[in-house]
Amino acid sequence: MTxxxxxxxxxxIAIVLALITKEVYLSLMIGIASGALMYHNFHLIKAMDTxxxxxxxxxxxxxxxxxxxxxxxxxxxxxxxxxxxRAYGKWAAKAIRTKRQALFATICLGVVxxxxxxxxxxxVGSVMRNVCDEFKISRAKLAYIIDSTAAPICIIAPISSWAxxxxxxxxxDGFYLFLQTIPFNLYALLTIIMVLCVIRFDLNIGSMKEHxxxxxxxxxxxxxxEYKDVHVIETSDKGKVLDLILPVLFxxxxxxxxxxxxxxxxxxxxxxxxFTNCNASLGLxxxxxxxxxFTFLLYLPRRILTYNQFAECLPTGxxxxxxxxxxxxxxxxxxxxxSTHLQAGLFVSTMLEQYQISVAVLPACLFVIAAGLAFAxxxxxxxxxxLIPIVTAIFTEGNPMLVICISSILAGAVCGDHISPISDxxxxxxxxxxxxxxxxxxxxxxxxxxxxxxxxxxxxxxxxTQNVWLTFLSGLITLLIMIFCINKKG
Numbered sequence: 001m002t003x004x005x006x007x008x009x010x011x012x013i014a015i016v017l018a019l020i021t022k023e024v025y026l027s028l029m030i031g032i033a034s035g036a037l038m039y040h041n042f043h044l045i046k047a048m049d050t051x052x053x054x055x056x057x058x059x060x061x062x063x064x065x066x067x068x069x070x071x072x073x074x075x076x077x078x079x080x081x082x083x084x085x086r087a088y089g090k091w092a093a094k095a096i097r098t099k100r101q102a103l104f105a106t107i108c109l110g111v112v113x114x115x116x117x118x119x120x121x122x123x124v125g126s127v128m129r130n131v132c133d134e135f136k137i138s139r140a141k142l143a144y145i146i147d148s149t150a151a152p153i154c155i156i157a158p159i160s161s162w163a164x165x166x167x168x169x170x171x172x173d174g175f176y177l178f179l180q181t182i183p184f185n186l187y188a189l190l191t192i193i194m195v196l197c198v199i200r201f202d203l204n205i206g207s208m209k210e211h212x213x214x215x216x217x218x219x220x221x222x223x224x225x226e227y228k229d230v231h232v233i234e235t236s237d238k239g240k241v242l243d244l245i246l247p248v249l250f251x252x253x254x255x256x257x258x259x260x261x262x263x264x265x266x267x268x269x270x271x272x273x274x275f276t277n278c279n280a281s282l283g284l285x286x287x288x289x290x291x292x293x294f295t296f297l298l299y300l301p302r303r304i305l306t307y308n309q310f311a312e313c314l315p316t317g318x319x320x321x322x323x324x325x326x327x328x329x330x331x332x333x334x335x336x337x338x339s340t341h342l343q344a345g346l347f348v349s350t351m352l353e354q355y356q357i358s359v360a361v362l363p364a365c366l367f368v369i370a371a372g373l374a375f376a377x378x379x380x381x382x383x384x385x386x387l388i389p390i391v392t393a394i395f396t397e398g399n400p401m402l403v404i405c406i407s408s409i410l411a412g413a414v415c416g417d418h419i420s421p422i423s424d425x426x427x428x429x430x431x432x433x434x435x436x437x438x439x440x441x442x443x444x445x446x447x448x449x450x451x452x453x454x455x456x457x458x459x460x461x462x463x464x465t466q467n468v469w470l471t472f473l474s475g476l477i478t479l480l481i482m483i484f485c486i487n488k489k490g
Contacts, residue, residue, distance in 0.1 A: 002039070007342035010035030011376040011422060014334060018421050024437050028330035028422065035337035050341070051333065058332035064281035065424075066325055069122070071288035074317030076126040078295055079247060081313055082304045083239030085130055091241045092131040099135040103145060103199045106132065110149025113252060117150040117425045123248060124149070125432020138215035138222060139435035140208060140443040147429035147444060148195045151380065151414050152188040158272075177406065183468045184407030186455040186475045187367075187415045193479065194451050201487050206446040211439070222439060238304045246298060251291040258290070259283030324431035331422040335378045339386075344377060363404050363459040366391070367412035371452065374416025378423045383413040400466045408459050415455070419448045450486070454479035 014031025018024045036047035059066070079085050096102050106128045113120045124146050132142045158179060197203060204212050214222040260266075262283045263274030299305045305313075338344050366387065374383040387409045395402035417423045421441045430437040458475025465471070 002341070002343050002346075004347055006038060007338060007344040007347050008372075008376050010038065010342070011334060011338055011378070011420075015375075015421050018438050019442060024327060024421065025330065028327065028334055031422075032330065032334045032337060035334065035342060039337065039341045050337075054336050054341075055329060055333045058336055059329055062281070062328075062332060064279075064285050065328070068281065068284045068288055069321045069325055069328075070318050071285065071292060072122050072126075072317075073319075073321035074314055075247065075251070075288065075291060075295065076122070077313040077317035077320060078292075078299070078305070078310065079126070079239075079244050081309060081316075082243050082299055083237050084241070084243035084247075084304075085126075085239075087239050087241050088127070088130070088244045092134070096131060096135075099137060100199055100202075102128075102131050102135045102137060103141070106142065106145045107149055107195060107199070110146060111153055117154045117428065120150040120154065121146050121425065121428035121432040123251065123432075125429070125434070127244070127248065129434060133220055136215045136218070136220065138208075138211035139220050139433045140211040140222065140439050141215070143429045143433035143435040143440040144198075144208070144444045144447060145195060146432050147418060147426060147440070148191050148447075150429060151417055151425050152191040155410055155414050156182045156185055156188045158182075177403065180403045181407040181410055184404055184462065184471060185411050185414075186407075186458045186472065187411035187418075187451060189472065190451045190454055190458075190475055190479050191418075191448075193476065194447060194483070197480075197483050198447065201483070203447075203483065203487060205450070205486060206443065207439075208443040208446070211443055221436070238302075243298065243304060247291055247295045250294045251287060254290045254294075255284050255287030258286035261286070321431070324427055327427045327437065328424055331378050331424060331427065334422055339377050339379070344373065358463075359401060360463040361460060362401070363408040363463045364456050366405055367408040367415070367452075367455055367459050370409045370412025371416035371419075374413040374423070375420045376416075378417070378420045380413035380417035380423075380425075383416065384409065387413075401463075404459075404462050404466060404471075408462070411455055411459075415448060415452050419445050450482050451479065454482065 010031045013034050014027050017027035017030060021027060032051055033047065036050045037044070040046040040050065092102075092105070096105055106124060109127060110120055110124050113123055125142070128142065128146075129139075132139075211222045214220070259278040259280055260271060260274040260283075261278075263269060263276070263278035265271060265274035269277070296310060300307065300310065370383050370387055373386065374380045377383065388406055391402065391405045391409065395405065417425055419441070420426060421438065426441060426444075427437065429435075430440045433440070454475045457478040458471050461467075461474040462471040
């Protein structure tokens, strides 16, 4: 079953079960078990050994990400307990007067925090949750906005952990090649336009309409009782707006500084090169830890929090992140079984070699393949690693089709990552918005599919013309026509 169509079955089982039952933990476990059993020809003991060996390995390899989640959870708990979030909410209620302005402020914050998608999702969510609640915006809508300004922004930001990852997968001057892909990255560019249109025209497609109606009736969680009073924290009345703004600004600056530090910036390496070679997860851990120290020094001398109250936030912040950490551990395990053991990537590369696809339609085909692979495995970075080397082997440097095809892979991988229930970015967006995970996935899917259709049209034009303006305009016009039809019908 290795390297065949059956390699795609375990994630399909997990995803379908999650969407039907609305229960993500058990669905992921069943998907993991089915994949391990297939790999070992249904030998139960060997399958169990493989499952826990992979899980231990993935948790160990990604321990920096888990530590970052815990530290950021503690920081959110501290800001909440200090009363700073409540003070910011009161200030925002005066400065932000409409629902549309609240959503637009969420987008702006997502664009500003372009360094890393994990960082983006959790920070934007923690800052904007209370503000969006004031204007009766559903948590599903908030999660969609967060998710749509995380990976799509990071994949077109030259200074981000994603740019560093993509540069590492390409040959030659990887960073320059990445810069060339930005104008052709239709999914990222059109997703941003889609989000702006969603806010401007209040587009509620599919089940998002039900979530928004519930929010207008006072239930932003759409009946998910377990999320209504999650981790209620008694707040101080001493916190000011600056007690939220200063830690967030310090977090952004310290994370960027620590990321370039891990890349050797303070040892004489250039800023761009140090960012390209940085250890993003370690940089985030160091930056978030320094922010906790800064927050301690900001709050305690001014008696915003007592020493004991500060200490109480440590386990509270940890508990806040347990659901996200659990889903991540399971998603990493399933992704490794599918990609490394069942070798879904081998199946995809074999299919590409077997069928002689015309160069004119290759970008559109690569977009669809990348989206499917990222959706099934839950990893866009893994999809980059599988498909980009295939394209670089087909086209030489300087060939415009090399840039277009790599762009379509990046766009497709972000699209698949965007709609996959087992994607870490999707999980983070749910955690940041404190939204039911399956609810976020099901409400986001129709929006992403509209953008995906526009991208396919754009990449067909790209393959035929190799012109960036015609490519973008064809995708944009297709998207606007679909938005017009949806808005008129709604």
